[in-house]
Amino acid sequence: MTARTGAGAPDVRHDPPRDGGFTMIEMLVAMTLFAALGTVLIGFAMGSSRVADDVRESGNVVGEARLAVERMSREFRQASELSGAQVADGKVVSLTVGVDFDGDGSVEDDPADPERLTYTWKSSTRELTLSGGGSTVQVLAGGVVAADIRLRSSAWIQDLDGDGTTTWQELDQSSIGNKNGAPDAAELPLIDLVSVELLVRDGDTERRFTVQADMRNRGVTA
Numbered sequence: 001m002t003a004r005t006g007a008g009a010p011d012v013r014h015d016p017p018r019d020g021g022f023t024m025i026e027m028l029v030a031m032t033l034f035a036a037l038g039t040v041l042i043g044f045a046m047g048s049s050r051v052a053d054d055v056r057e058s059g060n061v062v063g064e065a066r067l068a069v070e071r072m073s074r075e076f077r078q079a080s081e082l083s084g085a086q087v088a089d090g091k092v093v094s095l096t097v098g099v100d101f102d103g104d105g106s107v108e109d110d111p112a113d114p115e116r117l118t119y120t121w122k123s124s125t126r127e128l129t130l131s132g133g134g135s136t137v138q139v140l141a142g143g144v145v146a147a148d149i150r151l152r153s154s155a156w157i158q159d160l161d162g163d164g165t166t167t168w169q170e171l172d173q174s175s176i177g178n179k180n181g182a183p184d185a186a187e188l189p190l191i192d193l194v195s196v197e198l199l200v201r202d203g204d205t206e207r208r209f210t211v212q213a214d215m216r217n218r219g220v221t222a
C-alpha cells in the first residue's frame, strides 16, 4: 500500500504539471492559430471590401455610360430633325437634334422641357455636354476620355470612293454638297445614320461604348 502509494505519488504529482504543460502549449498553439486565422480573415474581409468598392465604382461608371449611350441612341432614333453639326479639325464635335417629345408635331425650345438637344464634345477639357432649353449639363461627369461622332448617309450614289459607306465628307464634296468642310446646308437632310463612340475610363481600364442610330424616321428635312 505504502509502496504503491509511494510509487503512485510521483505519478499523481507529475501528472498535473504534465497536463498543465500540454494545456499551456495547446493554448499557445490555439492562440497562434487564432491569431493567424484572424489575420487571414481580416485581410480577406478588407480585400473583399476593396474588391466590392472597385466593383461598385466600376458599376457606377459602366452603368452611367450605358444609360448615357441608351439615352443618346433613343434621342437620335426619335429625332425629327438634325438641326446642325459643328466641326473641329475635320471631325464632328457637336450635334444638334430636334426630338418632338410631347408629340405636338413641332420641336420647341421650352426651357422646362427642351426638345432641341445639342451634344458637344470638347477634346481640350474632355467634356461631353448636353445642352437644351438654355442649360448645359455634363454627360458622365468627366469620365469620358474620347468621343468620336460620325455622320453617314444611305445616299449610296454619293459614295464617291465606293467603299459602301457615304460619309458626311463625301456628301460635302459631292455634286449636292457645298464643299466647305462641314456637314450643313443641303447635306444635312441626307444624313440618316449617326454613330457616337465613347471611350470611358473605368478604374485602370478604358471601355468603349458605341451608339448607332438610324435617323431615317425623320419626316422633316430641316
Ligand SMILES: [Ca+2]
Pocket (backbone or CB within 6 Å): 099, 100, 101, 102, 103, 104, 105, 106, 107, 108, 115
Ligand atoms: Ca413638341
Ligand SMILES: [Ca+2]
Pocket (backbone or CB within 6 Å): 159, 160, 161, 162, 163, 164, 165, 166, 167, 170
Ligand atoms: Ca465612302
Ligand SMILES: [Ca+2]
Pocket (backbone or CB within 6 Å): 172, 177, 178, 179, 180, 181, 182, 183, 184, 185, 187
Ligand atoms: Ca458642307
